Amino acid sequence: MIAAASDVLWNNGAVCGRKYRVTCIGAAYPGVQPCKAGTSVVVKVVDYCPKGCRGTIDLSKEAFSAIADPNAGGFVMCCRAIME
Template sequence: MGGQSFILLVAVICFCTISVSIADEGTATYYTAPYVPSSCYGYQDNGVMIAAASDTIWGNRAACGRMYRVTCTGPTNQGVPQPCTGRSVVVKIVDYCPPGCRGTIDLSQEAFSQIANLDAGKVNINYNQV
């Protein structure tokens, strides 16, 4: 039984390493309500765990409806206190953040507050499609 536990532990560690290594790096900002209309869904309400995609992931509307797990990794400015909460959030892409967008993913205020202090305004992130 001890050997099986060891193998399971090694498998879990390998899986965690793989999922971290396939995450992309970028930045996140946030926007505030109202969240409708959106580029993907018009006036349909998609809740508050939503985001707008920058050109990096937009893909001419291909990102609409995709779900992304977003994790804060640190501040974008040196010398700023750690803004991250240590949590991740899963968001649905419902909108487009046009050229000049300050972040890779523009999260709803509610989603951003799950991963970082709102006062930060912009944070470094890891993100991956789920």
């Protein structure tokens, strides 16, 4: 699965190709519980998320829907780099 990185991680493209384990840990909006319990995904950063990106990592639709309700619009995540 793939993702784009915002300025927080991008570092002039240094993170391109790196993998991250992403877990949904809570709601971004009141009254919504988007997380699929006990799930996480491993994504590979393949692109830059331009200015206005609403998070640290912008997940592909496939990655997002694997760990959260795609209709939720967003969620709070925990992401950890995977060292290979």
